[in-house]
Amino acid sequence: MILHDLLALVAALLLLYLGTRLVRAARDDGPGAALDLFKNAMRQGLWLAIIPALAELYHYLGLQTRQGLEDGALRLLMISVFVMLPVVLIKRTASWVAFEVILAAPVAVGLLREALSSDAFGIVLSDSRYLALVVFAIIAASTLVIRGAITGWGRTGLGVLAGLAVAGAAVSLFIVTDFEVVCFWLTAFIAIGAGVALLVSDRIVHMAFWLLASLAAFASFYLLLGADFLGFTQVLVYIGGILILFLFGVMLTQRVDVPLKAAISWRVLIPGVIIGVLTTGLLVFLAGGNSWSQKPIESITRLSPNAGELAAKPTAFALGESFMSTYILPFEVVSVLLLVAMIGATYIARGKSEGDSAGAPDGEGGAA
């Protein structure tokens, strides 16, 4: 089971990291510093991952047989919920309550499912509905954390943990043995997790780097779909070009050390969030509820090492041919568009600033 091996590896690395930091603090600055570090980390919620990590390692080493609830993350989530309960009761701040709610939501759904699938009830909460609930839990968690980002108590770690908890529960419910499947779920987790982090992060540079993670995940999706040229173009153009452009834009226009202001009035925010969540829900329903006419399963290319004749083939040659024959007109139009955009961007960025800023003109050419 690749997934559990991966989880155990992550858990071991995490424990190693946490232990090293604590030991180093204790050695350099005495036990008081280590205690401070630990308390600070617990207060920030960033080290909470230690609990699932410990539990996963404990299971992996065979110290206890797996039984009862679903293997993996759901069980670990439940442990986390119970362990965190005293902290929540002591702290009683909104952030801790929200954190506990986010942790507990998938557990509650899982327990419900466990109860319904026993013979005592006639109903079965099928895998499908369970998965749909988990998808919506991700959206709900992100919405909850937006409020945190706006009122000031939201932390990036909180959002990451929420995404991690929900996605972990979703992924580990199923025993995954296929290479492509593992890659897909990991990539989906990175894409969605980075998107949630992008949503809740309160520093613009952090946002840029979360965007990097999300774009890299999309490149990985393209590779998974057998589009090799597209995947590498995504890395070259998006990560190598657009993201650097964003970073320059950030550096030139904003003070990077100041958290973003997010105080939109509730009158704008509440309808906005409702619209966003509803749109997502609608898209998910449309995507999953339609029966799209699909190719027969045996003619779809695969990525597994043993795909044989179904292995995806390189696409660069065929793409070049298409660009020069079927798609020659759009190709030319897009090249003109790029030229226009280049000239326009240069003109707009230099435009007015020559007259009104005294000290800067030398730097303008380089920036544009």
Place this chain on the structure above:
Amino acid sequence: MMGSLAHGLDSLGGLLAQSPAVDAGNAIGLEHYLVVSAIVFGLGLLIIITRRSTIAVLMGIELLLNAAGLNFVAFAKYSAGADPLDGQIVTLFIIVIAAAEAALALAIALNIFNSINSVELDDAHSLKG
């Protein structure tokens, strides 16, 4: 109404879920990609709605464009009678246009910053005439 809702949920999850009965090698299908891109699209939409900084809003737009591009590639790979290359070409065009859009939009943001010393969307309300 409820019936169709339940039907949607069932088919969504039936395709999302890798139940043990399904051959694990064929578990990832079109719907997986569609659902992921729908979620990323929603996140991008939420970013656009909740952020005030122009640059953060642009990042949300990049997420939207990526989600759309993923849909093109996934449909082209899985749909009956479709040539996988067509979807990839459309996505390549999307990437090119996104690059042009980002360059122009950031130039505009820079220009706004030069004239009103801020890139907050709420501050740029004097765009008239």
